[in-house]
Amino acid sequence: MTSTTGQTHAHSRQKPGLGLHALTLIAFLAASSVPAPLYPLYQAQWGFSAFTITLVFAVYALALLVGLLFFGTMSNRFGRRAVILLALSIQLSAMGIFLLARDSNWLIVARIVQGFATGLATTALAAALLDLDQKKGATINSIAPMIGMGVGALGSGLLAQMAPAPLHLGFVLLVLLFTVQTLRTVRSTETSPSLSAGPWKPRLRMDVPSHARRTFLIVSPINIAVWALGGFFLSLMPSLIVEIADDHVQTLGGAVVAGLTLAGALAIVALRGQEARTALLAGSLAMILGPAIILASLHMDSMVTLMTGTVVSGFGFGAGFLGAMRSLAALANPEQRAGLLAAFYTESYIANALPALIAGFMAQRAGLFETATIFGAAIIALAALSLALNLFKSRFVPVEQSA
Numbered sequence: 001m002t003s004t005t006g007q008t009h010a011h012s013r014q015k016p017g018l019g020l021h022a023l024t025l026i027a028f029l030a031a032s033s034v035p036a037p038l039y040p041l042y043q044a045q046w047g048f049s050a051f052t053i054t055l056v057f058a059v060y061a062l063a064l065l066v067g068l069l070f071f072g073t074m075s076n077r078f079g080r081r082a083v084i085l086l087a088l089s090i091q092l093s094a095m096g097i098f099l100l101a102r103d104s105n106w107l108i109v110a111r112i113v114q115g116f117a118t119g120l121a122t123t124a125l126a127a128a129l130l131d132l133d134q135k136k137g138a139t140i141n142s143i144a145p146m147i148g149m150g151v152g153a154l155g156s157g158l159l160a161q162m163a164p165a166p167l168h169l170g171f172v173l174l175v176l177l178f179t180v181q182t183l184r185t186v187r188s189t190e191t192s193p194s195l196s197a198g199p200w201k202p203r204l205r206m207d208v209p210s211h212a213r214r215t216f217l218i219v220s221p222i223n224i225a226v227w228a229l230g231g232f233f234l235s236l237m238p239s240l241i242v243e244i245a246d247d248h249v250q251t252l253g254g255a256v257v258a259g260l261t262l263a264g265a266l267a268i269v270a271l272r273g274q275e276a277r278t279a280l281l282a283g284s285l286a287m288i289l290g291p292a293i294i295l296a297s298l299h300m301d302s303m304v305t306l307m308t309g310t311v312v313s314g315f316g317f318g319a320g321f322l323g324a325m326r327s328l329a330a331l332a333n334p335e336q337r338a339g340l341l342a343a344f345y346t347e348s349y350i351a352n353a354l355p356a357l358i359a360g361f362m363a364q365r366a367g368l369f370e371t372a373t374i375f376g377a378a379i380i381a382l383a384a385l386s387l388a389l390n391l392f393k394s395r396f397v398p399v400e401q402s403a
Helices: 002-033 036-046 050-070 074-078 080-100 104-132 134-162 169-186 210-235 237-244 249-271 276-300 303-329 334-366 368-392
Strands: none
Touching (some): 002 080, 002 104, 002 134, 002 169, 036 050, 036 104, 036 134, 036 210, 036 237, 050 210, 074 104, 080 104, 080 169, 134 249, 210 237, 210 249, 210 303, 210 334, 210 368, 237 249, 237 276, 237 368, 249 303, 276 303, 334 368
16 A cells, blocks of 8 residues: 555656646747747847858857766766756856847857757656656657757747847747746756766766677768768758748748658657667668659748758758667667767767758858758768668668667
C-alpha cells in the first residue's frame, strides 16, 4: 500500500514537472529564432551588411556550443534546478540587451549571451526531462527545439508585421515568459536522484571511437547539409524574401523558418520508429529535392514554390538529423557516448555557423541571389553524396532496432 501511494505521489509530481521543463526548453529555442525575421528591419535602421547579419547569427551558434560542451555537466554536480535557474537569469540579461540595442554591436553581444544561456539550459533541461520520464523525456527533447524555433520565428514575424514596436515587443513578451518560468522553477523540485561529489570545473571531452569513425564520416555529409541550410534560413533567408515578396515580408520571413523547423519536427515523429538508414535515405532525398525547389522559386519569384521547397527541406532536416544521431548513438557504449556526441554537436554547430558566415561574405560581393544559388547547389551536392554513401555503402551504417 505504501509503495502504491509513493508511486502515485511521484506520478503526480512528474506531469507538472514535464510540462514546466518542456515549456522552458521550447521558450529558449523560440527566443533563439525571434531575431531572424527582424534582421531586415535592423539592417534598414542601422545600415549594416549581409555579412554582419550572418556574424550576429554565427556568434550565437558558437556561444551555444561553448555552453553545451564545456558546461554541459554542471547539472550533474549542482543539480538540474540550479543550472536551469542560472540559465534563465543569463537569458533574461540577453533579452534586456536586445531591448537596449542601439547598433549591430549590441546585437552581437546579446546573441553571445543568449547562445551561452541556451547551451547551458539545453543540457540541464534535457537531463531533467529524462530524469522525470525516460520515454516521454526523449520524445520532448527531440521535437521541442524545432517546435520552439518554429513558433518563435513565426510569432516574431507576425508581431513585427502587425504590432507596434516591432524591434521590442517580442523581447518584452519573452521577458515576461522567462520571468514566469523562473518563478515556477524556483518552486519546483530537483529531479536528479543523486549529484556528483567533489569539485567541478569546465572541461571538454570529445572523442570519436575508432570503430565509429567510418560511420561518422558517412553521416557527416547529410549532417553538415541540414545544419548549413538551417543556418542560412535563420540568417539570410528573411533578407532574401525582401527581394522576392511585395509585402508582409516579416510574416513571410518568420513563416519560412517555421516551415523548415516544424516540418523537421514532423519528420522526427513520423520516422522515430524506423531504422537509421531509412531516415538517412529519406533525409538525403528530401535535401536534394527541397533545395532544388527553393532555387527554382528564386528564379520564379514565387513564394508558394519557396514554401513548398522549405517544407520538403524541413522534412529532410528532421529525417537527416535523426538518422545521423541514431547511427552514431548505436555505436557508442555509455562511457564513450558523451565524447562522441560532443564531436557530433561540434560538427553540427560549426556547420550551422561557418557556411552562413561565408555566405554573408559572398553576398556582399556577388549578390544575395547568386550566393543563394551557390549555397543551394552545395547543399544538394552534399545530400547527393549522402544518398550515394548510404545506398552503396550501407553495410558501414548500423541498423539498430526500431525505437
